Amino acid sequence: MLDFFTDSAIWKLRDxxxxxxxxxxxxxxxxxxxxxxxxxxxxEIVQLILHGHKTSEICMMLGKEKGNITSQRTHIRAKLGLTDPRADLRSALIERIERQAQ
Structure with a gap:
């Protein structure tokens, strides 16, 4: 299949x-x-949350049950120190990562 591409195109693709x-x-x-x-x-789940994926989408993408993803989201919340279950996890993640980058 790569025979279809020029050497230059293959190198650009690799790069x-x-x-x-x-x-x-x-x-x-x-x-x-x-x-x-x-x-x-x-x-991996944090990265998907940051990309805007919902729990149901993450379940499909990773082939995991909702309970598993929900449990891991709970662990992520705890590691962030989020105690309010209504707090937006994605916003909290973005804030933490931006603060760390400064």
Missing amino acids: EIERIGNEEKAALNRISAAIPGLTPSEV
Whole structure:
């Protein structure tokens, strides 16, 4: 299939894939630095929450049950120090990560 592309196009594609991978790794590192103690699964869920995905979407994307994702969201809230169950998790995550970046 790659025979269809020129060598230049293949190199550009590889560079773009590498750039995206590096951005992804940097984002995961920012999340882990801002909220110490997150498990790898919680970091993945935080990233999806930051992208605006709802619990039902996260369940589908990760192939996990709603109870599992809800439980992990509860753990994330605890690690953020959120005690009000009505507090918007996504907003709290954004605030924490932005504060950490300063």
